Amino acid sequence: MSLMITPTDKNLIPIVEKVQHGERLTLEDGLTLYQSPDLLTIGQLANEVNLKRNGDKVYFIQNMYINPTNVCEAKCAFCGFRRDPGAEGAYTMSADEILEYVGTRYSQGIREFHIVGGHNHTVPFDYYLETISILKKHYPHVTIKAYTSAEIEFFSRLTGRSYEDVLKELIDAGLDTMPGGGAEILTERYRLKMSPDKASTDQWLEIHGIAHRLGLKTHATMLYGSIETLEERLIHMLRVRELQDQTGGFMVFIPLAMQPRSVNASIKRRTSAMDDMRTIAISRLMLDNFPHIKAYFINIGTQLAQLSMHFGSSDLHGTLVEERISHAAGALTQQALTRDELVWLIQGANRTAVERDTFYNEIKVYE
Numbered sequence: 001m002s003l004m005i006t007p008t009d010k011n012l013i014p015i016v017e018k019v020q021h022g023e024r025l026t027l028e029d030g031l032t033l034y035q036s037p038d039l040l041t042i043g044q045l046a047n048e049v050n051l052k053r054n055g056d057k058v059y060f061i062q063n064m065y066i067n068p069t070n071v072c073e074a075k076c077a078f079c080g081f082r083r084d085p086g087a088e089g090a091y092t093m094s095a096d097e098i099l100e101y102v103g104t105r106y107s108q109g110i111r112e113f114h115i116v117g118g119h120n121h122t123v124p125f126d127y128y129l130e131t132i133s134i135l136k137k138h139y140p141h142v143t144i145k146a147y148t149s150a151e152i153e154f155f156s157r158l159t160g161r162s163y164e165d166v167l168k169e170l171i172d173a174g175l176d177t178m179p180g181g182g183a184e185i186l187t188e189r190y191r192l193k194m195s196p197d198k199a200s201t202d203q204w205l206e207i208h209g210i211a212h213r214l215g216l217k218t219h220a221t222m223l224y225g226s227i228e229t230l231e232e233r234l235i236h237m238l239r240v241r242e243l244q245d246q247t248g249g250f251m252v253f254i255p256l257a258m259q260p261r262s263v264n265a266s267i268k269r270r271t272s273a274m275d276d277m278r279t280i281a282i283s284r285l286m287l288d289n290f291p292h293i294k295a296y297f298i299n300i301g302t303q304l305a306q307l308s309m310h311f312g313s314s315d316l317h318g319t320l321v322e323e324r325i326s327h328a329a330g331a332l333t334q335q336a337l338t339r340d341e342l343v344w345l346i347q348g349a350n351r352t353a354v355e356r357d358t359f360y361n362e363i364k365v366y367e
Contacts, residue, residue: 005045009038015285019045025286030234033282039274046281046312053291054314058351059360060342063112063145063318064105068093068131072118073154074197076184078226078258085122092120092127095134102135109339112318112358113139115146116181119154119198125166128155129173136174143176143358145219149207150182153199163207167214177358178211180219180254185228186236193227205243212249217359220250220290224279225258225271233279237286244289251360252292252315255279257299276300277311284312291360297337302345309349316342 005016015029025033033042069092072082083090093101102113113135120127128151132144147155147170155166167175184194186201199207211218220240224233237253244250257271257279284293294315295308305316319337337345339355343366346353353366 005041005048007036007038007041009036009041012036012038012041016041016045019049019285024288027231027234027238030237030282030286031230033285034230034234034278039278039281042281042285043277043311046284047310049284049288050293050312050314056350056352057314057354057365058309058346058349059292059315059354059356060339060346061112061318061356061358062107062109062339063114063358064102064110066098066102066113066115066135067117068098068115069117069120069123071120071122073121074119074150074195076195076198078184078194078223080259082118085120092123095130098131099134099138102139106139110142110319111363112143112145114179114318115144116148116151116179119151121154121158125155125159125169129169132170132175133173144174145177145179145358146170146175148179148182149204149211150195150199152178152207153203164210164214167207167211167216171214171216175216177216178208178218180221180250180252183221183236183240184223185232186222186239187228187232190228190232201239205239208249209243209247212247217249217251219252219254221254221256222283223256223258225275234282234286237283241287241289244287248289250290252294253283253287253290254294254296255283256296259299271300273300273304276304277308280308280313281311302337302341306345306349309346309351316346318342 007013007016011032015032018025036042070081070083071085071090071092115131132146136144152163152166156163159166182198183204184190186204188201191200208218222236240250257276280293280295292315293313294317295305295313296317297305319339343353355363357363
């Protein structure tokens with residue numbers, strides 16, 4: 001470490017020493033970090049870890065979100081996006097409608113289509129394959145980042161095929177990488193209460209492991225701020241860390257702050273700035289084998305995302321163009337940012353802005 005770190009909370013001294021000597025933190029260490037009043041030391045420690053790994057570079061991508069359908073068989077307690085078939089506001093875009101949607105929003109420089117939608121059981125698996133293939137045909141240079149592990153499990157039930165066979169078909173259609181959604185909190189107590197209709201903890205991890213074996217680099221998320229305990233957040237981190245030890249296939253970890261079901265919800269229904277910064281910092285400290293921790297401005301806002309660059313994050317996500325899922329659940333933030341705005345935020349934190357592709361290859365460094 002380049003700085004001398006002196007905690008005001010003496011309980012942090014052993015953790016500081018472990019991190020400075022490159023020793024892996026335990027669940028008990030994580031609980032100490034969550035319970036400590038000394039947030040600034042935790043942030044400073046995470047910042048030093050990130051600077052050692054990534055220097056002062058903070059990454060972003062020009063990407064576009066696409067949500068082809070909001071019809072979903074699952075009924076997750078936190079979701080404001082899903083609709084039943086035939087319900088008011090339910091939609092399923094045809095291939096032509098997807099192309100029209102993209103065509104009216106596409107701009108030069110977009111390098112990634114991020115595709116996530118409902119588990120729509122009223123359309124065949126071919127619909128999901130065509131969504132990818134038609135975009136790859138018309139935009140062959142754009143990376144297709146599509147379908148969460150939970151969606152893959154759904155496709156497996158829909159078709160009666162194995163996870164591996166489903167993934168192979170998607171790869172043949174043009175799939176390049178998978179997003180990290182559907183993880184929520186990787187404990188069964190949480191999932192039985194909040195997302196009982198979706199992939200289990202073991203299934204989520206298994207599918208990402210198979211994807212890694214097939215050559216896909218993927219993402220991992222954690223949806224925090226509802227009924228989970230602090231211990232469950234840490235169990236979640238340890239489970240993805242263990243899989244990363246085995247495969248090395250995760251590129252980034254994304255802590256996602258839970259959004260309330262209404263934009264008019266009380267601030268007491270939202271995560272606090274202190275919790276958001278602490279969780280980003282602890283993610284950086286616990287996940288010693290992840291290259292990057294992402295600050296998702298859609299959920300925590302641009303100002304906290306900017307601050308997070310001094311609490312261990314090295315990625316500010318992307319332009320998005322139009323985000324729907326978090327905003328359907330009550331997010332108050334912008335639905336998109338421009339490239340210039342992302343550069344401005346990063347440089348305003350005294351960091352070097354780096355435009356990247358999906359796989360963290362550097363496209364342009366903004367001096």
